[in-house]
Amino acid sequence: MRVRGGVVGLVVVAVAVTACQVGGGPPRARPSAVLHSGYGRVFLGVDECSSFRAPGFTEVSCASERAAARVVARHDGAVRDGPPCPARTDFVLHISERRPASDEDGDGHVPRGYACMRSLQPPHPGDPGAGGGPRTIVGDCLYGVGGGRVRETACEGGGEGGPRAEYQVTAAVGSRDRCPAPTSLYVRLDGVRPVGCARPL
Structure with a gap:
């Protein structure tokens, strides 16, 4: 990637995970380029904002008319090794290192990590029942895709031509025996209560 005007080149992967598996599974990702704009000491630190400028994301001031999403959490390392x-x-x-000699504060180090983003304007796919976001949470709806796997979909009619919801997650508990009736599907969740109890719709 060619960098002009002293702008730092970073590679970013945007993940909007809509698939979950009863036994878990790897998230799907779509790679995008990110350009650093110089706001803050940490690239995309908590409460900083990004634009959605094609072909990638750019860090911008949250007061900018180009600001589209805010960082709600930022962690070093890979998602699989870090907090949800x-x-x-x-x-x-x-966020991954592309040119470690060129970075946000000139110390020769660009930490690899990930930023959890919340859009500044609706729609919010991460809201309960909205049909998207990187996590399955209480209130989300699911449909079966075969082989013991389910995927998330919007609760209201499956969204814009999306699949119709077959289950809804009604509770998050520590173990299956704590699920309420009529639970018919158990989904692996993140956090201290890793079992999602889903009822048929």
Whole structure:
């Protein structure tokens, strides 16, 4: 990637996970380029904002008319090794080092990590029942895709031509025996209560 005007080149992967598996599974990701704009000491630190300028994301002032999403949490390392994003995160940006000699504060180090993002304006796919976001949470709806797997969909009619909801997660508990009736599906969740109890719709 060519960098002009002293702008730092970083590679970012935007993740809007809509698939979950009873036994878990790897998230789907779509790679995007990110350009650093110089706001703050940490690239996309908590409470900083990004634009959605094609072909990638750019860090911008949250007061800018180009600001589209705010960082609600930021962690170093890979998602699989770090804390889960907050429940109502709309999407995740995975940030990786591209040119370590050129970075936000000139110390020669660009930390790899991920930023949990919340859009500044609706729609919010991370909200309960909205049909998206990187986590399955209480209130979300699901449909079966075969092989013991389910995917998230919007509770209201499956969204814009999306699949119709077959289940809804009604509770998050520590173990299956704590699920309320009539639970018919158990979904792996993040957090201290890892079992999602889903009822048929």
